[in-house]
Amino acid sequence: MWEKLTGHLTVEELLWISFGLIGQIMFTGRFIVQWIASERARRSVVTRSFWLFSILGSSMLSIYAIYRRNPVFILGQVPGIFIYFRNLMIMRNEEKENEKVSEKATG
Structure with a gap:
């Protein structure tokens, strides 16, 4: 099945897809980080790591979208x-x- 999905793609295309997937994982990971921090604090918390994951994930996804020339993305x-x-x-x-x-x- 994997061959049917990727057999027609070049190595360069597979690398770009991998890059986009990593960006999406980073972008989604920010919610997991925020959820864990909020659970630990027992209140809604937005941490610095949430914003860092947001920047990294969004930057990677933006680069991928530019490569794909997808204006909506x-x-x-x-x-x-x-x-x-x-x-x-x-x-x-x-x-x-x-x-x-x-x-x-204190001073």
Whole structure:
């Protein structure tokens, strides 16, 4: 069965498909990471790793979509990358602000 699905594909095509699948696994993995963190905290938690998986998965899927020249897929993935980076920046700024507050309280 695998031969019927892939027998007509070149090695290059199989590598691109593998790249796209890894990107999809990364993108899906972010939900698993978020779910585990929320279960452990017993509340909804969005971790830094969620945003990192989002960036990596979405970047890989975007590259794959560009290779495939699929405008629907490209428009679905590329804008999210900027949103994910922005969320990491917000987290970093929030952490810095919390550190300042802690230093003032203890210092």
